[in-house]
Amino acid sequence: MNLYSPYIEFNRKEWAELQEHQTTIPLTEMELEQLKGLNEEVSIQEVKDIYLPLTHFIDLYASVSRELNRLTASYLKKEADPVPYIIGIGGSVAVGKSTAARLLQALLARGKNNPKVDLVTTDGFLYPNAVLEEKGIMNRKGFPESYDIKSLIQFMGDVKSGKPEVKAPVYSHLAYDVIPGEEKTICQPDILIIEGINVLQIKKETPLLVSDFFDFSIYIDAEEQHIRHWYIERFKLLRNTAFQNTDSFFHSRFANIGEEEAVQTASQIWQDINAKNLHENILPTKGRARLILKKEADHSIQRIQLRKL
Template sequence: MNLYSPYIEFNRKEWAGLKEHQVTLTLTEAELEQLKGLNEEVSIQEVEDVYLPLTHFIDLYARASRELDRLTASFMKKETLHSPYIIGIGGSVAVGKSTAARLLQALLARGKNKPKVDLVTTDGFLYPNAVLQEKGIMNRKGFPESYDIKSLIKFMGDVKSGKPEVQAPVYSHLAYDVIQGEEKTICQPDILIIEGINVLQVKRETPLLVSDFFDFSIYIDAEEEHIRHWYVERFKLLRQTAFQSKDSFFHQRFANINEEETIETANQIWQDINAKNLHENILPTKGRARLILKKEADHSIQQIQLRKL
């Protein structure tokens, strides 16, 4: 181990050894199947080895944060503010952020004190397609400028300040657009998970960054070639499933292309959009995360890095 590295590094075996021995996993295979994303390979053993210790670690931090809030309020002779512990999860398209977020939500909610855990994705804060087209940036969807950052910051501020009810817009991957008039209500959770490719970015459109509201942050990492391969495989599955629906935004364009055209199209989209966004805006934020989970070609997490500083 490099003593001067900003990280404490663990291999999978070392990390798995940190879980509480008296804690048993209550998640079933059937529940895991429901939580996994398309083309995601996550085993019960992976949940045991990686996510169970992580859940315990985050729970320790969250409880310490709540105690600090209580002591601060006591010192100031004020009522303790109900401020949620906020976790940000970032990383590339197709790297497995959504699955990681859903797993953490499920496991954290089963903790000792059964905390209320909500999950919000930043997709809902993308500008609607009509606005992206008006701005001429439809082909840059997912880049920092395609998000309504001011609305996202306001949402984060309202939640963190303990507002009783806060509304988050909802995104449909089938329609490939924000659903007008549909919202998710967040009612003072104990823990809030914010997942999205943009959560650790530092390009300022407002005096605050999204990450300024985070108590803990995670970056899901992998070699670019692995992520590209996962993206192509996911695109192939979507062509056979979701794209076949006439309600899909991509039905007319991709539903009837053949296997070779599917692979070529997916690789072109990766090269022109996702790889560019990864290198310009996502990968540079990795070092800002408190914890980095490094995945291998088979999707398994084999390396964990925890920031010391």
């Protein structure tokens, strides 16, 4: 181990051994299947080795944060208003962020004192397709300029300040667009998970960054060749499932193409859009995360890096 590295590094075995006394997993195989994303492989063993130690580690951080808030309020002779502990989860398209976020939400909610845990994705803060078309950036959907960052910052500020009700827009992957008039209401959760490719980015449209509101942040990492493969495999699965739905944005484009054309199309989309976004905007944010989870070709997490600085 490099003593002067900014990280404390763990292999899978070392990380799993942090969870010394856990004998039962608060999640069934059926529940795990419901939490998994399309083409995402996560086993109960993965939950035991990776996610349970992570959940308890976050619990430790959250407990310290709550105690600090209490002590600060006591010193200032003020009432300690409840504020959520906010966790950001970032990483590439198709790397498994959504599955990780849902797993953490489920496990944290079943922890000590059964905290209220909410999950919001930043997809809802994408500009509607009509706006992207008007701006001429529909082909850059997912890039920093395609998000309404001011609204996302406002949302984060309202949640962190303890506002009783805060509303977030909702995105439909089927329609490939923000759903007009549909909102998710967040009511003072104990823990809020924010998941999205842009959560750790530093390009500013406002004086604040999304990550300024985070108490803990996670980056899901993998070699690009693996992510590209997962993206193509997911595209092939979607061609046979969601794209067959006539309500799907992609129905007329991809529902009837053959497998070879599907692979070529997905590869081109990856090269022209996702790989470019990964290298320009997503991968450079990895070092800003508190914790990095490194996945291998089989989706398993084999290395964990905890930032010391």
